[in-house]
Structures are given as structure tokens and as C-alpha cells.
Amino acid sequence: MKKTNRPLVLASVMLAMFIGAVEATIVSTAxxxxxxxxxxFSKYSWVFSAYLLMSTVTVLLYGKLSDIFGRKPIFAFGIILFLIGSLLCGLASSMEQLIFYRFIQGIGAGAVMPIATTIVGDIYTAEERGKIQGYLSSVWGISAVTGPAIGGFLVATIGWEYVFWVNIPLGILALAGVLLFLVEPQKKTKPSIDYLGAFLLTVSLTSFLYWLVEGGVGFAWNSALSYSLSLGAAAVFAVFVLVEKKAKDPMMPFDIWKNKSILYANLVSLFTGMILISVSSYLPTYVTGVMEQPATVAGFTLTAMSIGWPIAAFFSGRLLIKIGYFRTSLAGGIFLVIGSLLFVAMRPEFGPLWAAMSSFMIGVGMGLTSTAFIVSIQAAVTYEQRGTATASNMFMRNLGSTIGVALLGSLLNSSLLKYFQDNERDYTLNSVNGMLTEDSRNQLPVDVLSFLQEGLTQALQNVYSLTAIFAVISFVLIFGLPRKKGVSSNG
Structure with missing residues (x-):
């Protein structure tokens, strides 16, 4: 019987991780x-929200489908859709088109990261997983190091379209490797797919996200539309929970959440997702718009996070065996708090090195926690639940990023509008576009540029203050994790 070629499958999975890393940093830089x-500029956050929303909603469905039909067909479907979306994003001629194509890209992305991670959980033993997940996170981070640099170079030379198109050849290689070299056990169970659950979750999250992004900007918080969206999202989510409890094969089996390792790892991941998106979405805007640095320097400040992540992930795999999940996660939580407080203290005159140092600390925190969470979750369940359990963690981190980019985007937009109003200036959010590149800055009068930079600084200060609160909450939640040492497995 043909066996899985583990090194080649691992290499293919690493390529899939590279796509995720590039998506997280290259697009932010561009x-x-x-x-x-x-x-x-008023739709800026929707470019991230559209992608995150669809990848968040679909990640649970893909995790469940991979448990039913196997990893290969679902991974293949996801990566092909992701590549089609990437191609279309580069062809976009308006912000509305780009947002729509990011929806398509996000639907595919929901399969790539969680199933790649689950495949590793399948082909390596519990004892090997800590080390291999550390390698995966390291490769994810190391590849992300090149992302901002490549992004800045592409933007400065041939155009921003290529930040999307760079995914295509690598995605094809990753797909070929998994299809050719991964051998899966035969599936004997009759498939049962929770379509209703998937639909209800999509409606609930979409309504909630639209409310967060447009609230205070597109409509007033205390308007009828605002109340309808928020109450409607909550009601549909309540129905989703009821449906899942009665479903034969639920998309989100709530019984796995009874395990403390899964419950608290997922709750912490919700808030680390918010922290991650805060840094990757808005740091380039701060560095280019306020510090007046080029895209390559903005990329460098994000690269620092991508350097901290793999270094920490590499050591996290070893720390898990020596000091256990709890202490490793706690160390990560401390770094997240330090990094977020450094962002709160940041001032324009501190320069990009301060931004890079803050970013590096966040990266270390993410590397320590994310590796510990994935390994502990995969050790807590059987093979039949591993896809769903891994997807639940990815879902919570993606959900955190989805809520985070909407909440923080809304806070940024409303802070800017209040600043314009308080100073009695007739500016709109799109006025900020004029300070995001050197050419457009040179066309602005000095007093106008200074006024806009001060407004953006204050608005982003509010964003980073909220990010610091998320970091403190995540640190407190880590204390809910079990205090056991070592690694165990359920298959």
C-alpha cells in the first residue's frame, strides 16, 4: 500500500502557510x-473585513467537511478558489471590486490554513507535533519576513497588483504536493453536512460585521438600522446555537468546548486575533502617513513581528515539553501585553525602530501562544474530531481578527470624523488618502498635512489603547488553561 511522503507533504503544507503569511503582511504593506x-479610504477596513469574514465563516465548515470527506479534496477546493480570488484582486479597478474579489479569496482561504495544520496533526505523532508545529510557525514567519520587503518592492516598481499575483505559482505547487504525496485513510461514514448551521452563522456574522464597520460612519449608533442589525445578528446567532445542539453532525460540536484546553485556548485566540489584525492592518498607515516613511520601511516594521513569531514558535515547541502548555502560553501572554503597551506609548518622533520593536514583541507573544494552543488542542481529541477542533481554534482567531478589524476600523473612522468636527474643518475620511504616499503628500499645503497627521495620530492612539485592553484580557484568560506538563494524545 502506498504511504504518505511526509517530507514532501510537509514542504507542500509549508508553501500553503507561506500564502497565508504573504496575505497577512503583503496586502497590509500595499x-x-x-x-x-x-x-x-472610508472603505479601507472592508478590504480586510471582506477577506476575514468569509475565511472565518467557512473555516468551521471546511474543518467539518475535511473530517467527513478527507483533507485532500477540501484543501484542493479551497486553494483553487483562493488563487482565483487572488487573480481577480489584482485586476480590480475600484475599491468596491477589490472588496468583492476579497470575498472570493476569503472563501478559499478558509480551507488553506486550518486544513494544512490538520494534515500535520494527522501525519505526525503527538510527541512530534510540538516540534513540527514549531517548524510550521517558523516557516510561516520566515516567509512573512520576505512578504513586506517583496510587497514594498512590488508597489514601488511594477505595481500593487502583483502583491496578489505572487500567491499563484506557490499555491499551484502546494496543491500539487498535497494531491500527489498525501495518502489518507478510506472514509466509511455516510456524510452529513450541516448546511443550515453554516447559513445561519454566515448571516449572523455578516450582520454583526456590517454593524461594527458602518456604525457611527454610514449610520448613527442609535438609529433604527443599527438596532435592527445588532439585535438581528444576536437573534440569528441564538438560533444557530439551538440548531447546532440538535444537528446530527453539527458544524460546531459544542461538546468539544467542554474540554478546558480547547475552551480557554480558543477564548484567548479570539483576543489575540484582535491584537494581530490591529498591528497588521494599521501599522503601515501610521508609518507611511504619520511618520512619512516609504512602503518598504512600513513593511520592515511588520517584518519585525514576522521575525519574532518564528523565533518564539521554534522555542515554543521545546518549551511545551519542558514546562507545559500553561507556562508557555503565560509567557506568550506577557509579551503580548508588553508589545501592545509599547504601541500605546508610540509617538511619531520615535521613528520606525520603535514601531518595529513593538511589533517584534507582539510576534513573540503570538509565536508562543499559537503553537502551544494548536498542539494542546490536537492532543485533546481523536483523529475523527481533529479537523473540527483545529478549525475551531482557527475560527476563533479569525473571528477575533474579523471583529477586531471592524471594531478598530469603526473606532479609527469615528475618531477622525470627531477630530474634523471638533476643529470645524470640512474634511471627509477620504481626505486621509492624500497623506498616504510621498507624491500626494507633496501636493498638500504644510498646514493641511500637519492637521491631517495629528488627526490620524490621535485616532490610531485610540486604536492602540483598545488593543492593549485586548492584550490584558487575553493574559487573564490564559489562567483558565490546565496546569499539566508534557504531551499526551488521543490518536
């Missing part, structure tokens, strides 16, 4: 240029 080219 966004100031994209916004200046296509216009629509």
Missing part, C-alpha cells in the same frame, strides 16, 4: 498605495 490609487 494598502496605502491601493487606497491612494483606487480611492475610498
Amino acid at each position: 494598502m496605502p498605495s491601493i487606497s491612494a490609487d483606487l480611492g475610498g
Whole structure:
């Protein structure tokens, strides 16, 4: 019988992780240029929200489908859709088109990261997983180191379109490797797919996200539309929970959440997702718009997070065996708090090195916690539940990023609008587009540029203050994790 070629499958999975890493950093680096080219700063956060929303909603469904049909067909479907979305994003001629194509890209992305991680959980033993997940996170981070640099270079030379197209050849290689070299056990169970659960979750999250992003900007918080969206989202989510409890094969089996390792790892991941998106979405805007640095330097400040992540992940795999999940996660939580407080203290005159140092600390915190969580969750369940359990953690981190980008985007937009109003200036959010590139800055009068930079600084200060609160909450939640040492497995 043909066996799985573990090194080649691992290499293919690493390529899939590379796509995720590039998506997280390259697009952020290019966004100031994209916004200046296509216009629509008011829709800035939707470029992230559209992608995150669909990848969040679909991640649970893909995790469940991979447990039913196997990892290969679901991984293949996801990566092909992701590559189609990437191609279309580069062809977008307006911000609205780009947002729509990011929806398509996000639907595919929901399969790539969680199933790649689950495949590793399948082909390596519990004792090997800590080390291999550390390698995976390291490769994810090391590849992300090149992302901002490549992104800055592409934007400065041939255009922002190529930050999307760079995914395509690598995605094809990753797909070929998994299809050719992964051998899976035969599936004997009759498939039962929770379509109703998937639909209800999509409606609930979409309504909630739209409410967060547009609230205070597109409509007043105390308007009828605001109340309808928020109450409607809550009601549909309540129905989703009821449906899941009665479903034969639920998309989100709530019984796995009774395990403390899964419950608290997932709750912490919700808040670390918010922290992650805060840094990756808005740091390039701060560095280019306020510090007046080029896209390559903005990329460097994000690269620092991508350096901290793999270094910490590499050691996390070893720390898990020596000091256990709890202490490893706690160390990560401390770094997240330190990093977020450094962002709160940041001032424009501190320069990009301060931004990079803050970013590095966040990266270390993410590397320590994310590796510990994935390994502990995969050790807590059987093979038949591993796809769903791994997806639940990815779902919570993605959900955190989805809520985070909407909440923080809304806070940024409303802070800017209040600043304009308080100073009696007739500016709109799109006025910020003029300060995001050197050419457009040179066309602004000095007093106007200074006024806009002060407004953006204050608005982003509010964003980072909220991020610090998320970091403190995540640190407190880590104390709910079991205090056991070592690694155990359920298959």
C-alpha cells in the first residue's frame, strides 16, 4: 500500500502557510498605495473585513467537511478558489471590486490554513507535533519576513497588483504536493453536512460585521438600522446555537468546548486575533502617513513581528515539553501585553525602530501562544474530531481578527470624523488618502498635512489603547488553561 511522503507533504503544507503569511503582511504593506490609487479610504477596513469574514465563516465548515470527506479534496477546493480570488484582486479597478474579489479569496482561504495544520496533526505523532508545529510557525514567519520587503518592492516598481499575483505559482505547487504525496485513510461514514448551521452563522456574522464597520460612519449608533442589525445578528446567532445542539453532525460540536484546553485556548485566540489584525492592518498607515516613511520601511516594521513569531514558535515547541502548555502560553501572554503597551506609548518622533520593536514583541507573544494552543488542542481529541477542533481554534482567531478589524476600523473612522468636527474643518475620511504616499503628500499645503497627521495620530492612539485592553484580557484568560506538563494524545 502506498504511504504518505511526509517530507514532501510537509514542504507542500509549508508553501500553503507561506500564502497565508504573504496575505497577512503583503496586502497590509500595499494598502496605502491601493487606497491612494483606487480611492475610498472610508472603505479601507472592508478590504480586510471582506477577506476575514468569509475565511472565518467557512473555516468551521471546511474543518467539518475535511473530517467527513478527507483533507485532500477540501484543501484542493479551497486553494483553487483562493488563487482565483487572488487573480481577480489584482485586476480590480475600484475599491468596491477589490472588496468583492476579497470575498472570493476569503472563501478559499478558509480551507488553506486550518486544513494544512490538520494534515500535520494527522501525519505526525503527538510527541512530534510540538516540534513540527514549531517548524510550521517558523516557516510561516520566515516567509512573512520576505512578504513586506517583496510587497514594498512590488508597489514601488511594477505595481500593487502583483502583491496578489505572487500567491499563484506557490499555491499551484502546494496543491500539487498535497494531491500527489498525501495518502489518507478510506472514509466509511455516510456524510452529513450541516448546511443550515453554516447559513445561519454566515448571516449572523455578516450582520454583526456590517454593524461594527458602518456604525457611527454610514449610520448613527442609535438609529433604527443599527438596532435592527445588532439585535438581528444576536437573534440569528441564538438560533444557530439551538440548531447546532440538535444537528446530527453539527458544524460546531459544542461538546468539544467542554474540554478546558480547547475552551480557554480558543477564548484567548479570539483576543489575540484582535491584537494581530490591529498591528497588521494599521501599522503601515501610521508609518507611511504619520511618520512619512516609504512602503518598504512600513513593511520592515511588520517584518519585525514576522521575525519574532518564528523565533518564539521554534522555542515554543521545546518549551511545551519542558514546562507545559500553561507556562508557555503565560509567557506568550506577557509579551503580548508588553508589545501592545509599547504601541500605546508610540509617538511619531520615535521613528520606525520603535514601531518595529513593538511589533517584534507582539510576534513573540503570538509565536508562543499559537503553537502551544494548536498542539494542546490536537492532543485533546481523536483523529475523527481533529479537523473540527483545529478549525475551531482557527475560527476563533479569525473571528477575533474579523471583529477586531471592524471594531478598530469603526473606532479609527469615528475618531477622525470627531477630530474634523471638533476643529470645524470640512474634511471627509477620504481626505486621509492624500497623506498616504510621498507624491500626494507633496501636493498638500504644510498646514493641511500637519492637521491631517495629528488627526490620524490621535485616532490610531485610540486604536492602540483598545488593543492593549485586548492584550490584558487575553493574559487573564490564559489562567483558565490546565496546569499539566508534557504531551499526551488521543490518536
